[in-house]
Amino acid sequence: MGLARPMNKHAMLCLKVVGSALIVAHLVAISLAPASVPPSSQLVRSGWRLVSPYLHATNLNHGYHFFAPEPGASSVLEFVGTRSDGTHRRGRLPDKQLMKPRLLYHRYFMLTEFLGSIPETDPIRNRVLQNYANQLLKTKDLESVELRMIWHRPSSRQEVLLGEGLQAPETYDRQSLGTYTWNRPATMSRMEFR
Amino acid sequence: MEPTRDHVTHGISIAIRDQLAECARVWDRFWFASVDSLSLCVLRILVGGMLLYSHLIWGKALVEFFGSSGWNDFEVISVVRERGVVPSFFWYVPDQYLLTAHWLCNGVIIAFLFGFGGRVTALAAWAIAVSYANRASLATFGLDQILCILIFYLAIGPTTRQLSLDRWVNRRLLKRQHWGDEPSIAANVAIRLIQIHLCLVYLSAGLGKLQGEAWWNGEAMWLAIANYEYQSTDLTWLASYPRLLELMTHVAIVWEVIFAFLVWPKITRPIVLLMGVFMHVGIGAFLGMWTFGLAMIFSYVAFVPPKLLRWRSRSDSVAPIAGGNLLDAVDHSQFADSVPELHTTMVSQEPDSECDANILVSGEPRLERLPR
Numbered sequence: 001m002g003l004a005r006p007m008n009k010h011a012m013l014c015l016k017v018v019g020s021a022l023i024v025a026h027l028v029a030i031s032l033a034p035a036s037v038p039p040s041s042q043l044v045r046s047g048w049r050l051v052s053p054y055l056h057a058t059n060l061n062h063g064y065h066f067f068a069p070e071p072g073a074s075s076v077l078e079f080v081g082t083r084s085d086g087t088h089r090r091g092r093l094p095d096k097q098l099m100k101p102r103l104l105y106h107r108y109f110m111l112t113e114f115l116g117s118i119p120e121t122d123p124i125r126n127r128v129l130q131n132y133a134n135q136l137l138k139t140k141d142l143e144s145v146e147l148r149m150i151w152h153r154p155s156s157r158q159e160v161l162l163g164e165g166l167q168a169p170e171t172y173d174r175q176s177l178g179t180y181t182w183n184r185p186a187t188m189s190r191m192e193f194r
Numbered sequence: 195m196e197p198t199r200d201h202v203t204h205g206i207s208i209a210i211r212d213q214l215a216e217c218a219r220v221w222d223r224f225w226f227a228s229v230d231s232l233s234l235c236v237l238r239i240l241v242g243g244m245l246l247y248s249h250l251i252w253g254k255a256l257v258e259f260f261g262s263s264g265w266n267d268f269e270v271i272s273v274v275r276e277r278g279v280v281p282s283f284f285w286y287v288p289d290q291y292l293l294t295a296h297w298l299c300n301g302v303i304i305a306f307l308f309g310f311g312g313r314v315t316a317l318a319a320w321a322i323a324v325s326y327a328n329r330a331s332l333a334t335f336g337l338d339q340i341l342c343i344l345i346f347y348l349a350i351g352p353t354t355r356q357l358s359l360d361r362w363v364n365r366r367l368l369k370r371q372h373w374g375d376e377p378s379i380a381a382n383v384a385i386r387l388i389q390i391h392l393c394l395v396y397l398s399a400g401l402g403k404l405q406g407e408a409w410w411n412g413e414a415m416w417l418a419i420a421n422y423e424y425q426s427t428d429l430t431w432l433a434s435y436p437r438l439l440e441l442m443t444h445v446a447i448v449w450e451v452i453f454a455f456l457v458w459p460k461i462t463r464p465i466v467l468l469m470g471v472f473m474h475v476g477i478g479a480f481l482g483m484w485t486f487g488l489a490m491i492f493s494y495v496a497f498v499p500p501k502l503l504r505w506r507s508r509s510d511s512v513a514p515i516a517g518g519n520l521l522d523a524v525d526h527s528q529f530a531d532s533v534p535e536l537h538t539t540m541v542s543q544e545p546d547s548e549c550d551a552n553i554l555v556s557g558e559p560r561l562e563r564l565p566r
Contacts, residue, residue: 016226019383023225030391034398039405057279059324059342064398066336069406070414074423094423102426102482103251107333109423111265114332124273131267139258154420160433166422 075116081142133180228377242307284329309358351384393454400450412440426482
């Protein structure tokens with residue numbers, strides 16, 4: 001028949017008590033993840049530090065701040081590569097035309113969004129840049145690559161009503177990130193991250 | 195005779211005890227009632243399908259995203275995770291075996307999708323989803339988050355009892371006629387956790403947005419529409435309709451904030467869910483995130499009573515609503531004696547005797563056999 005025998009009432013009660021405790025602990029943990037997104041209190045951040053191993057291990061450590069606090073500029077990585085024969089290759093990450101289907105495009109887009117979210121003073125930024133440069137050198141068969149960060153802000157309603165598209169030049173803000181050649185990023189010490 | 199202080203204290207303690215007992219009873223029914231596992235099984239198919247698609251797309255750039263010298267640098271991921279644990283079996287897979295590991299994983303996901311292997315496969319699918327998301331965490335977004343959440347809970351519940359190869363094997367090959375019909379406490383726990391986690395997702399998203407000026411002054415929807423990198427359909431013609439854009443902004447933020455509260459009462463639940471479907475279809479159609487939008491819509495199955503998911507016949511329902519709520523937990527008991535259907539439902543949640551159990555597995559609750 002496949003139906004288990006009814007469990008002893010005492011055993012069932014014990015199971016329910018343990019189950020309830022686990023449920024409460026889990027709900028507290030998953031609530032602390034979004035609550036710890038800045039601005040947050042020291043209390044919440046301390047609580048989050050306690051449960052973060054569990055949240056990281058289960059991949060439930062998310063803030064769920066989609067388009068929050070508000071939709072902003074997109075981060076795009078522009079590159080100009082030089083091949084061994086001296087010819088150049090231009091491109092950008094992400095590229096709607098080259099990266100299909102859309103989900104793959106979005107994967108690359110998240111890479112550049114991550115880069116754009118790192119403050120310039122953060123030492124990890126250089127490592128990310130070198131790593132991204134290495135990828136471009138490897139996958140595009142380049143000798144060197146010049147990187148530029150582009151922040152592409154959404155056009156205002158007025159700009160669109162005046163006939164400017166979403167790709168109007170004034171909506172792009174460029175920053176040169178330097179020229180890179182192949183270099184294996186060194187392992188960073190723990191102190192550098194702080 | 196005037197009540198003494200002891201009488202008053204005694205009365206208060208009884209009232210508190212009764213309230214606590216009532217709370218415990220509501221908690222017990224909310225979490226530990228046995229329910230039909232159909233919602234979970236439908237979710238398994240939807241989530242499994244989306245997970246498979248997502249992984250097939252990973253496969254188009256497997257070495258780039260998962261290779262030892264790919265985009266997702268271990269040191270960077272480790273820093274992003276604040277030197278915490280980043281479990282992923284991909285850390286141990288040499289580059290030359292990436293493709294083999296990838297197709298083995300896809301095989302497990304296909305088994306999960308078709309409901310083969312019970313919880314073992316579900317747990318393996320969850321471990322795979324987490325491993326991919328952790329290893330390539332610089333390239334992940336809301337889709338991966340919601341898939342990991344859903345599969346985590348699906349691994350708790352019995353997801354292969356219905357609409358599955360497991361059911362087919364047990365019923366057709368092993369001749370276990372009623373296999374998979376039993377209501378399950380684990381199914382209820384899984385469904386409840388999905389429901390509450392969804393509420394948390396929307397509430398956090400809504401409260402996060404309230405910190406931004408654009409969600410207050412009504413510009414946020416335009417800012418999303420006018421983001422070229424997200425845009426998949428041109429909606430810039432809406433620039434001529436500022437009031438409409440403001441209305442859309444306000445509706446979106448209000449909906450996100452109130453979702454956690456209005457999804458529970460039966461009267462508002464369909465409205466709140468329908469609004470969610472519209473919003474996520476919009477995200478898919480206009481911001482190019484069909485996968486994320488669909489995954490969110492799929493998760494709404496947790497709020498749909500199994501009886502609505504059954505298209506064959508009303509008598510198929512073997513257990514109470516999985517989409518029920520705290521209010522249901524109280525109300526059903528109050529009306530159990532006066533409403534036969536509800537009484538059937540109540541008893542079927544907790545099979546205390548073999549008599550009840552037999553009624554449950556028969557698939558057709560018969561009132562005359564219920565002990566009064």
